[in-house]
Amino acid sequence: xVTMSDIAFKAxxxxxxxxxxxxxxxxxxxxxxxxxRQRILQAAEELGxxxxxxxxxxxxxxxxxxxxxxxxxxxxxxxxxxxxxLEAAEELGFTLKLLSVSGHTLAERVRQCTELRLxxxxxxVAGDKHLLFEEANLARIPVVTVDEGILQPFGTRITSDDAPxxxxxxxxxxxxxxxxxxxxxxxxxxxxxxxxxTGDIGTAREDLxxxxxxERELELPEGYVTQDTTMxxxxxxxxxxxxxxxxxxxxALLSHPAGRPTAIFCWRDETAIFAIQxxxxxxxxxPEDISVVGFSDISxxxxxxxxxSTVRTPLESIGRLAVQSLAQRMDEAFDPAPTTHLVPTTFxxxxxxxxxxx
Amino acid sequence: xVTMSDIAFKAxxxxxxxxxxxxxxxxxxxxxxxxxRQRILQAAEELGxxxxxxxxxxxxxxxxxxxxxxxxxxxxxxxxxxxxxLEAAEELGFTLKLLSVSGHTLAERVRQCTELRLxxxxxxVAGDKHLLFEEANLARIPVVTVDEGILQPFGTRITSDDAPxxxxxxxxxxxxxxxxxxxxxxxxxxxxxxxxxTGDIGTAREDLxxxxxxERELELPEGYVTQDTTMxxxxxxxxxxxxxxxxxxxxALLSHPAGRPTAIFCWRDETAIFAIQxxxxxxxxxPEDISVVGFSDISxxxxxxxxxSTVRTPLESIGRLAVQSLAQRMDEAFDPAPTTHLVPTTFxxxxxxxxxxx
DNA sequence: TTCAGTTGATTACCCGTGTTATCAAACTGT
DNA sequence: ACAGTTTGATAACACGGGTAATCAACTGAA
Numbered sequence: 001x002v003t004m005s006d007i008a009f010k011a012x013x014x015x016x017x018x019x020x021x022x023x024x025x026x027x028x029x030x031x032x033x034x035x036x037r038q039r040i041l042q043a044a045e046e047l048g049x050x051x052x053x054x055x056x057x058x059x060x061x062x063x064x065x066x067x068x069x070x071x072x073x074x075x076x077x078x079x080x081x082x083x084x085x086l087e088a089a090e091e092l093g094f095t096l097k098l099l100s101v102s103g104h105t106l107a108e109r110v111r112q113c114t115e116l117r118l119x120x121x122x123x124x125v126a127g128d129k130h131l132l133f134e135e136a137n138l139a140r141i142p143v144v145t146v147d148e149g150i151l152q153p154f155g156t157r158i159t160s161d162d163a164p165x166x167x168x169x170x171x172x173x174x175x176x177x178x179x180x181x182x183x184x185x186x187x188x189x190x191x192x193x194x195x196x197x198t199g200d201i202g203t204a205r206e207d208l209x210x211x212x213x214x215e216r217e218l219e220l221p222e223g224y225v226t227q228d229t230t231m232x233x234x235x236x237x238x239x240x241x242x243x244x245x246x247x248x249x250x251x252a253l254l255s256h257p258a259g260r261p262t263a264i265f266c267w268r269d270e271t272a273i274f275a276i277q278x279x280x281x282x283x284x285x286x287p288e289d290i291s292v293v294g295f296s297d298i299s300x301x302x303x304x305x306x307x308x309s310t311v312r313t314p315l316e317s318i319g320r321l322a323v324q325s326l327a328q329r330m331d332e333a334f335d336p337a338p339t340t341h342l343v344p345t346t347f348x349x350x351x352x353x354x355x356x357x358x
Numbered sequence: 359x360v361t362m363s364d365i366a367f368k369a370x371x372x373x374x375x376x377x378x379x380x381x382x383x384x385x386x387x388x389x390x391x392x393x394x395r396q397r398i399l400q401a402a403e404e405l406g407x408x409x410x411x412x413x414x415x416x417x418x419x420x421x422x423x424x425x426x427x428x429x430x431x432x433x434x435x436x437x438x439x440x441x442x443x444l445e446a447a448e449e450l451g452f453t454l455k456l457l458s459v460s461g462h463t464l465a466e467r468v469r470q471c472t473e474l475r476l477x478x479x480x481x482x483v484a485g486d487k488h489l490l491f492e493e494a495n496l497a498r499i500p501v502v503t504v505d506e507g508i509l510q511p512f513g514t515r516i517t518s519d520d521a522p523x524x525x526x527x528x529x530x531x532x533x534x535x536x537x538x539x540x541x542x543x544x545x546x547x548x549x550x551x552x553x554x555x556t557g558d559i560g561t562a563r564e565d566l567x568x569x570x571x572x573e574r575e576l577e578l579p580e581g582y583v584t585q586d587t588t589m590x591x592x593x594x595x596x597x598x599x600x601x602x603x604x605x606x607x608x609x610a611l612l613s614h615p616a617g618r619p620t621a622i623f624c625w626r627d628e629t630a631i632f633a634i635q636x637x638x639x640x641x642x643x644x645p646e647d648i649s650v651v652g653f654s655d656i657s658x659x660x661x662x663x664x665x666x667s668t669v670r671t672p673l674e675s676i677g678r679l680a681v682q683s684l685a686q687r688m689d690e691a692f693d694p695a696p697t698t699h700l701v702p703t704t705f706x707x708x709x710x711x712x713x714x715x716x
Numbered sequence: 717t718t719c720a721g722t723t724g725a726t727t728a729c730c731c732g733t734g735t736t737a738t739c740a741a742a743c744t745g746t
Numbered sequence: 747a748c749a750g751t752t753t754g755a756t757a758a759c760a761c762g763g764g765t766a767a768t769c770a771a772c773t774g775a776a
Contacts, residue, residue: 050472055416055732073444079437096456114408300658413762
């Protein structure tokens with residue numbers, strides 16, 4: 001490839017002159033005649049020069065690369081977060097590097113991040129991230145964790161604030177006359193059951209649901225919360241679409257001794273779809289006989305029949321915010337202190353929820 | 359950050375010695391005593407050294423970065439291709455850089471690719487790519503285009519081979535007794551209607567369908583091919599889920615003067631789902647009264663009721679092959695000659711297709 | 717004793733770029 | 747005529763690291 005030296009030779013000037021011109025003549029002490037500038041630009045054009053951003057990054061000490069780290073790409077459900085991150089990155093003049101933990105230890109991967117001299121890291125990984133933060137702090141790389149229920153000791157954490165969406169759902173259902181509302185949770189073990197930590201997302205949603213019910217003075221009989229345990233033992237493409245546990249959880253609600261609920265709120269859309277299918281198998285129409293509400297607003301939610309009422313999580317906004325927050329932290333002095341940024345969820349009313357039957 | 363010079367100083371040796379040790383002692387003329395090696399490794403460990411992959415890339419002249427270029431991230435439907443590319447890239451020791459054209463001209467973006475000194479580029483972009491290839495050839499960057507119906511003048515092209523899947527569908531339907539089979543196409547204009555070029559994907563599928571019908575000596579009355587024109591004017595998240603055109607196309611088939619088809623084959627899954635919904639509105643049961651088959655196997659296909667019979671396009675395989683083919687071409691001498699690699703599609707029989715009604 | 721070979725390391729130059737300090741020549745004012 | 751300033755450019759060093767060429771000291775054999 002053509003280098004600045006080649007241009008300098010062709011134009012009969014020094015490499016310094018070339019560098020100054022190609023960087024817009026920003027150097028204080030380097031003034032060049034207009035015609036020299038022209039000659040250099042022309043030589044660069046004729047030779048087909050393309051600047052070497054790597055060498056530039058080495059000299060400048062900043063790469064302008066933001067890493068986006070996921071666990072297992074093939075099981076990653078939230079590429080929309082990455083879409084938001086990519087858009088924001090390009091708007092702010094960064095490039096996005098995709099990295100996955102799969103097949104390596106988290107420590108190895110994060111080490112790779114520091115070796116690449118990333119300007120920042122968006123981490124969309126589950127589980128314990130102490131090693132990640134240790135390594136990133138060593139290299140003074142700002143980290144943002146994304147859609148993560150568990151409070152981190154370091155870095156910024158951006159996650160969807162499920163509370164407003166859940167509140168909206170209960171408002172919606174009560175306005176339709178529903179009082180007996182069941183819930184199908186994630187079945188995740190409560191990993192960090194301290195008050196500061198909200199636990200994993202599934203558990204958090206269940207907690208918020210219970211709290212919202214209490215607030216509205218709605219009764220929640222024992223057994224009105226069941227569990228779809230499909231996702232407990234690792235999230236795989238296969239398991240995400242396994243419906244057996246969701247069907248069982250639905251049956252448990254429908255055959256509840258205190259009478260079945262008139263509405264079922266599910267911790268994720270797939271579960272809601274399975275629940276609707278199981279309700280139909282049991283001879284119930286949705287929404288005429290029973291209402292079902294999901295969570296996430298996956299693309300299938302809108303295509304399903306009936307279109308699913310659900311809580312939309314603002315995935316793209318989360319990704320955008322992650323990168324914007326990184327960019328901001330890069331300008332400031334490095335500060336690993338933990339911060340949490342919540343992005344509110346909103347309820348999307350579609351056709352799977354309706355008035356309570358008499 | 360700690361550099362090799364820091365280590366050299368601490369261990370009381372030259373930087374060359376450090377470099378040799380940290381690269382596994384691969385240098386011919388540099389032999390080091392075991393204890394010196396130990397001392398260097400220990401110093402590196404104590405100082406928390408992390409090698410600078412950028413500086414390394416500059417010196418070595420290869421970055422090991424593969425670019426993945428998309429048009430508009432927020433409207434990109436095929437992240438699964440990227441997943442395959444990412445997996446293959448990491449297996450082969452490359453990193454993946456995500457780039458989007460959005461907001462820039464293609465020329466600008468590709469220029470950025472050469473400036474980043476990418477080792478290869480996977481291009482998932484629509485439309486004319488002459489500028490892309492010009493620029494990439496200049497920098498001798500191998501390019502692979504992906505899921506692209508239009509034959510390119512340069513580079514490797516990897517795309518799904520729709521023919522086998524379409525053949526499977528017709529075999530499946532005829533075995534179920536269907537003879538009157540309708541088709542809902544993409545409505546795309548035929549952009550490159552020469553024999554060498556297959557046109558865009560939607561048109562290609564329609565052509566393959568027609569040819570497969572002729573091969574099997576099945577009659578295709580005038581008007582048995584209609585069009586869902588939703589996607590013609592740009593692919594957006596909104597338009598992808600707009601069902602009005604699909605419903606009209608379905609109605610046209612159902613009210614065909616020669617009698618409605620007993621099976622409808624759709625060029626994409628979303629269209630198939632809309633077609634099923636429209637059939638139901640017209641009082642037809644699927645699959646008892648009419649069979650519907652889709653194309654792509656999107657995740658909603660399996661969740662829909664009835665689960666959609668469809669042609670699965672091997673998106674992840676396409677991504678894997680793209681990167682593998684890039685890696686291979688990097689080893690060889692640079693050769694921009696065009697090649698096409700087809701990945702066969704397969705039919706997935708689910709519940710939306712059944713025996714022809716008497 | 718001398719010379720060749722081996723061991724263990726360094727010096728010096730390379731990759732492509734950014735930037736400060738310096739310099740020569742031309743111009744300006746007195 | 748001469749000091750001071752401006753103009754136009756370069757030399758030299760930095761970034762972090764790869765590697766061929768070289769060198770000093772030691773070993774063993776003729």
